[in-house]
Amino acid sequence: MYQQAFSTNVKPHFENQKNVELCCHPLRDYIGNLQVFVARNVGQTYKIHYRSFSSAAKLIQRNPSFSTLNADDVKHFKEILGEKNVIEDEDTLSTANVDWMRKYKGSSKLLLQPRSTEEVSQILKYCNSRRLAVVPQGGNTGLVGGSVPVFDEVIVNLGSMNSIISFDEVSGILVCEAGCILENLDSFLANKGFIMPLDLGAKGSCQIGGNVSTNAGGLRFVRYGSLHGNILGLEAVLANGTVLDMLGTLRKDNTGYDLKQLFIGSEGSLGIVTKVSILTPPKLSSINLAFLACKDYFSCQKLLLEAKRKLGEVLSAFEFLDNQSMDMVLTHLEGVRNPLPPSMYNFYVLIETTGSDESYDKEKLEAFLLRSMEGGLISDGVVAQDINQASSFWRIREGITEALMKAGAVYKYDLSLPVEKMYKLVEEMRLRLGPSAKVMGYGHLGDANLHLNISTSQYDDTVLAQIEPFVYEWTSGHRGSISAEHGLGLMKANEIHYSKSSETVQLMASIKKLFDSNGILNPYKSAEFIIFPEISHFLFNYIECEGNQDSIAELGQTNNGKYAEEVIWMENFYLSYQLRSWVLIVITSHSCKEVSGIVS
Amino acid sequence: MKIMVAVKRVIDYAVKIRVKPDKTGVETSNVKMSMNPFCEIALEEALRIKEAGLASEVIAVSMGPTQCVDTLRTGLAMGADRAIHVDAPATLYPLSVAKILKALVDIEKPGLLILGKQAIDDDCNQTGQMVAGLLKWPQGTFASKVVLDKEKQVATVDREVDGGLETLCLDLPAVITTDLRLNQPRYATLPNIMKAKSKVIKKVTPDELNVEIKSDLELVQVTEPPKRKAGVIVSSVDELIDKLKNDAHVF
Numbered sequence: 005m006y007q008q009a010f011s012t013n014v015k016p017h018f019e020n021q022k023n024v025e026l027c028c029h030p031l032r033d034y035i036g037n038l039q040v041f042v043a044r045n046v047g048q049t050y051k052i053h054y055r056s057f058s059s060a061a062k063l064i065q066r067n068p069s070f071s072t073l074n075a076d077d078v079k080h081f082k083e084i085l086g087e088k089n090v091i092e093d094e095d096t097l098s099t100a101n102v103d104w105m106r107k108y109k110g111s112s113k114l115l116l117q118p119r120s121t122e123e124v125s126q127i128l129k130y131c132n133s134r135r136l137a138v139v140p141q142g143g144n145t146g147l148v149g150g151s152v153p154v155f156d157e158v159i160v161n162l163g164s165m166n167s168i169i170s171f172d173e174v175s176g177i178l179v180c181e182a183g184c185i186l187e188n189l190d191s192f193l194a195n196k197g198f199i200m201p202l203d204l205g206a207k208g209s210c211q212i213g214g215n216v217s218t219n220a221g222g223l224r225f226v227r228y229g230s231l232h233g234n235i236l237g238l239e240a241v242l243a244n245g246t247v248l249d250m251l252g253t254l255r256k257d258n259t260g261y262d263l264k265q266l267f268i269g270s271e272g273s274l275g276i277v278t279k280v281s282i283l284t285p286p287k288l289s290s291i292n293l294a295f296l297a298c299k300d301y302f303s304c305q306k307l308l309l310e311a312k313r314k315l316g317e318v319l320s321a322f323e324f325l326d327n328q329s330m331d332m333v334l335t336h337l338e339g340v341r342n343p344l345p346p347s348m349y350n351f352y353v354l355i356e357t358t359g360s361d362e363s364y365d366k367e368k369l370e371a372f373l374l375r376s377m378e379g380g381l382i383s384d385g386v387v388a389q390d391i392n393q394a395s396s397f398w399r400i401r402e403g404i405t406e407a408l409m410k411a412g413a414v415y416k417y418d419l420s421l422p423v424e425k426m427y428k429l430v431e432e433m434r435l436r437l438g439p440s441a442k443v444m445g446y447g448h449l450g451d452a453n454l455h456l457n458i459s460t461s462q463y464d465d466t467v468l469a470q471i472e473p474f475v476y477e478w479t480s481g482h483r484g485s486i487s488a489e490h491g492l493g494l495m496k497a498n499e500i501h502y503s504k505s506s507e508t509v510q511l512m513a514s515i516k517k518l519f520d521s522n523g524i525l526n527p528y529k530s531a532e533f534i535i536f537p538e539i540s541h542f543l544f545n546y547i548e549c550e551g552n553q554d555s556i557a558e559l560g561q562t563n564n565g566k567y568a569e570e571v572i573w574m575e576n577f578y579l580s581y582q583l584r585s586w587v588l589i590v591i592t593s594h595s596c597k598e599v600s601g602i603v604s
Numbered sequence: 605m606k607i608m609v610a611v612k613r614v615i616d617y618a619v620k621i622r623v624k625p626d627k628t629g630v631e632t633s634n635v636k637m638s639m640n641p642f643c644e645i646a647l648e649e650a651l652r653i654k655e656a657g658l659a660s661e662v663i664a665v666s667m668g669p670t671q672c673v674d675t676l677r678t679g680l681a682m683g684a685d686r687a688i689h690v691d692a693p694a695t696l697y698p699l700s701v702a703k704i705l706k707a708l709v710d711i712e713k714p715g716l717l718i719l720g721k722q723a724i725d726d727d728c729n730q731t732g733q734m735v736a737g738l739l740k741w742p743q744g745t746f747a748s749k750v751v752l753d754k755e756k757q758v759a760t761v762d763r764e765v766d767g768g769l770e771t772l773c774l775d776l777p778a779v780i781t782t783d784l785r786l787n788q789p790r791y792a793t794l795p796n797i798m799k800a801k802s803k804v805i806k807k808v809t810p811d812e813l814n815v816e817i818k819s820d821l822e823l824v825q826v827t828e829p830p831k832r833k834a835g836v837i838v839s840s841v842d843e844l845i846d847k848l849k850n851d852a853h854v855f
């Protein structure tokens with residue numbers, strides 16, 4: 005499917021040996037490191053190895069066009085923010101440098117805590133003029149390595165911008181600063197009789213700005229929909245310090261392009277979100293929750309269909325987990341008990357209803373459940389009788405992430421797939437990995453969103469090689485998305501092409517360049533890498549399809565007239581967004597060479 | 605032997621209580637109501653005794669407005685065999701409740717009356733003691749363990765007291781009130797919810813039981829406890845000592 009992946013505009017440069025040689029290569033050491041990989045990849049002729057998360061930090065090189073922080077910079081930031089909000093303290097930095105999963109670790113020397121939009125603007129303006137790379141950070145609960153620096157990027161944490169600006173009790177429109185913690189907003193609203201339209205396991209730490217920047221989905225999605233609909237306005241600061249005031253509070257506004265949408269889900273790559281205006285639904289008093297067991301995945305699927313039909317107007321969550329996920333939670337989380345002892349079932353489903361009439365809703369849910377049980381869709385189930393019971397059922401579903409962390413290493417995939425195919429991937433993965441790994445499937449079935457998680461005692465590149473790119477290819481083959489709600493971050497920056505066409509990706513690259521011409525915002529992630537896979541595909545096709553032995557020679561891989569057969573591995577590398585240059589490393593049994601070019 | 609269990613409908617344990625602006629009570633409209641957690645424990649204990657073959661029937665009783673039926677349904681879905689709803693005004697004080705319970709005990713003649721040690725709404729912790737007094741039955745309050753001897757008609761109860769545990773032997777019939785550690789209540793399963801649909805909830809009034817509801821208590825005002833003042837972070841031990849001495853007057 006990548007046959008036409010790259011248009012011809014690269015080719016002339018590519019064939020132009022001169023151009024290739026003109027390019028600078030700050031990668032000499034890198035080549036040395038690569039030799040290690042050669043041995044492992046012998047035999048995989050022509051195979052392009054995609055950089056993958058566990059080795060990402062090892063393989064990415066710091067972009068040399070970024071400056072390094074100096075004492076004057078720190079002094080300048082102190083002038084803007086005051087001593088207290090410029091943090092160089094090792095302990096604080098070591099927390100801010102590591103992500104929630106403890107998988108990605110940066111080495112930033114500076115954490116800034118702005119208290120106003122004006123301060124954010126001054127920070128970015130300065131960083132842009134100095135070419136200091138920046139990573140915007142919220143609650144640092146992101147799951148794809150997007151919220152921590154890769155190298156020495158300056159961390160800008162929005163935590164101190166946590167004021168509620170206004171709340172309209174008639175329309176339910178809340179305007180607040182980006183650093184407000186989701187749970188705090190929810191409690192604030194509860195007192196007013198409203199709720200946030202989203203809820204997720206990380207609610208106690210994640211910030212609304214982070215939610216917006218990752219376009220977080222979560223548990224209420226099936227009822228209240230995406231942030232693309234619920235966010236009515238934003239204020240954001242661009243890389244050059246320009247403050248974009250799009251902080252509308254209107255539900256309808258068709259005047260020109262709806263630019264705020266670009267910031268929703270762009271993972272801090274286009275600007276720093278500083279204020280948010282969000283539509284919140286009224287809090288309905290009657291919430292009911294059932295925890296159910298199903299004998300197979302087909303029953304879960306049918307149950308979803310039935311629930312949508314029969315509980316449509318009150319359905320507020322439909323989540324599922326498999327036996328392995330349940331086992332994980334029961335083994336690793338304290339105080340969690342199996343609601344349906346003593347047996348273990350193959351699948352568990354949580355159905356939540358939210359409505360305005362307690363006895364009507366409960367009766368409706370119970371009638372539905374009893375019918376489904378008689379029909380064989382449900383094997384057994386319990387209905388929460390109070391909030392405490394409901395919380396303990398939710399704890400099982402929401403605790404899976406935490407339990408996995410305790411169990412050892414975890415490879416997490418967050419995929420959108422057609423509901424009927426979704427679990428097949430889990431089964432195939434289980435067969436593929438055998439007993440060495442625990443493969444779990446759970447997620448937001450109501451939104452056709454699978455969380456595929458693979459747990460092993462420790463990180464292991466051979467396991468990873470079994471998983472990726474298989475999981476991405478499979479998803480792409482079924483026209484799914486390789487990131488349903490967690491975003492691309494560092495983990496999946498390279499993999500965007502599995503879900504987006506090359507034309508789309510190119511346009512994204514142009515937008516990124518327009519918003520952030522120096523590429524200082526959250527580099528090496530999401531939009532940063534987007535040119536890179538295309539080059540590799542182009543080269544791949546070039547060699548496989550069009551490339552004869554002579555053209556291989558043009559790649560710079562000459563070895564006494566022996567060509568194609570000896571290319572045993574290629575590693576590609578995207579050097580600099582701004583320079584739009586690329587480097588390809590071709591490894592043969594005798595040599596290791598780099599080729600590079602400039603994308604016009 | 606029958607076991608009678610009192611279950612109270614209260615504001616859900618997890619709901620943040622808000623005082624009504626006119627200070628006449630706490631806000632209950634649009635607020636989630638559930639079974640008092642101690643009553644859940646009482647019911648669970650009764651069910652376990654029945655499942656162990658030491659009792660023949662578990663009867664759940666609740667007093668208050670019509671919505672108490674929902675709480676009784678929960679009790680039936682947990683496994684109670686039948687239920688009695690005493691239709692009474694929303695506010696009942698412990699003595700009235702104890703009198704109603706006594707009247708019901710006189711009719712049903714259970715061998716054991718189990719209650720929660722207190723209800724989490726008013727935290728009175730009086731009803732069990734009062735009804736034992738009215739019935740002239742022995743009482744084992746704050747039970748964390750209950751063992752029944754069917755032959756000797758004796759209940760051995762471990763009580764949680766200030767100094768630790770106290771073990772009492774009660775001749776049946778007796779009153780037991782439950783503490784938190786007695787057991788972990790079961791969930792209402794779908795098959796049991798289904799069975800509960802055909803179970804009977806009998807409705808009676810205090811009049812029919814010859815109990816006069818009156819109270820010598822007058823509610824003057826309900827207010828929130830004073831808000832805790834925010835703490836301060838001190839920068840040194842010296843400052844801490846200074847604050848303890850001069851602000852807190854600890855020494």
Ligand SMILES: Cc1cc2nc3c(=O)[nH]c(=O)nc-3n(C[C@H](O)[C@H](O)[C@H](O)COP(=O)(O)OP(=O)(O)OC[C@H]3O[C@@H](n4cnc5c(N)ncnc54)[C@H](O)[C@@H]3O)c2cc1C
Nearest residue numbers: 142143144145146150205211213214220221222272277489
């Ligand atoms: C236990 C757990 C459960 C989760 N459940 C879900 C779930 O159900 N659904 C779901 O969608 N996600 C889920 N997540 C992941 C989710 O993406 C994050 O929890 C949350 O949305 C990120 O918010 P944050 O404030 O922690 O952002 P961070 O992790 O700090 O940042 C995330 C990304 O946004 C950028 N960013 C943060 N703040 C700003 C800002 N103000 N301006 C610009 N960019 C910014 C960062 O640079 C980074 O790229 C879960 C995470 C955990 C740990």
